[in-house]
Amino acid sequence: MNRFRFIRPLAALLTLFAQIAFARPAADSLTVVAPGAKPRQVSQQFKFTEGPAVDKKGNIYFTDQPNDHIWKYDTDGNLSLFMEKTGRSNGLYIDKKGNIIACADEKNELWSINPKNKAVTVLLPGQFEGKKFNGPNDLWITPKGDIYFTDPFYPRPWWTHKTPEQTGQKVFFLKKGTQTPVVVDAALMQPNGIVGTPDGKTLYVADIRDKKTYKYQINTDGSLGNRQLFCEMGSDGMTLDSQGNLYITGQGVTVFDPSGRKLGNIPVPAGWTANVCFGGKDRKTLFITASQSVFVLPMTVKGVE
Structure with a gap:
């Protein structure tokens, strides 16, 4: 997810291009x-x-990783x-108990944050x-409470090391209640965004460096098949939305139907669109994190996370 060190030198130019594109009607309806x-x-x-995640009420939490903050956007628009001091949290997800599960890459850990008292439990140490992990980046929690996460470099x-200790950049599976992750895909160049279907049967993983997104079958033991x-x-x-459409980010938000057919692009006037989720009381507000900004967009469909 978070690529801010690489895109910041181009941010002003990309923002200008995005604003020009945004001023024109979208090519696709x-x-x-x-x-x-x-x-x-x-x-x-x-x-x-980065890292927006929605709780049961529709409130959205998101990160400002360079400033080491997590922010909240509630259903009333506040x-x-x-x-503060979030372990440099990046990608977030809310579990069934309402805890905020965070990719805290200051020490390459996974955290569970209690939303009431902000108490932190380290779910997964950084090795x-x-x-050392490359840096857990994005995650998705299955209906069973298991976690899939990406580990790009x-x-x-804020790190003292400048080169990775891991061989390759992988997708991991962490069974609920354990601290023993398992590699489920080691054949990607730089896995980043990740999300699964609400029935727990399908996983999507983006290989951002290779400019590809893959679809997997989730097996009963947590392994992945049929890539x-x-x-x-x-x-x-x-x-994902309730119709099974997949929303991916980068230059705005691009929407694909369940078959992989591109439906169109939502222009966003920012240098880089990092992440997206649905929120609001009815789950029909698309919340977009984009460079120095956050945006909201009313939708006709609902989110499923």
């Missing part, structure tokens, strides 16, 4: 977007926004700082087979 709606900027006070200014190329486009973050 997207029926998933409310008629006449465009992304509305909520705020641009951040350094680099924005507030939720937490695999005696070597993006050097961070298929879903689309010739990588992604930073991803989400």
Whole structure:
């Protein structure tokens, strides 16, 4: 998900291009977007926004990783700082108990954060087979409570090491209640965005460097099978709607139907669109993290996360 160190030098130029594109009508008509709606900027006070996740009430939590903050956007449209000193949290997901599960890559860990008292439990220490993780980046929790997460390598200014200790960049599976992750795909160049279907049967993983997104069958033991190329486009973050459409990010938000057919693109006036999720009381608000800003967009479909 978070690539802020690499895109910041181009941010001003990309923002200009995005604003020009945004001023024109979208090339494709997207029926998933409310008629006449465009992304509305909520705020641009951040350094680099990422990792939006929605709780049971429809409130959204997201990260500003360079500033080490987690923010909250509630269902009434109020924005507030939720937490400081977040372990450099990046991707987030809310579990069934309402805990915020975070890819805390300051020490390459997975955290569980209690939303009431902000108490932190380390679910997964920062090593695999005696070597540091590259940096857990994005995650998805299955209906059973198991976790899939991506582990790409993006050097961070808060690290003392500049080269990876792991061989390759992988997708991991962590069974609920354990601290023993299992590699489920080691054949990707740089896995990043990840999301699964609400029935727990299908997983999507984006290989952002190879500009591809794959679709997998989730087996009963957590392993992955039947890997298929879903689309010739990588992604930073991803989400799904109630019709099974997949939303991927980068240059705006691009929407694909369940067969992998491109439905269209939602232009976002920012240098880089990092991530996306559905929120609001009715789950019909698309929440978009994009560079220094966050945006909201009314939709005709609901999210499923």
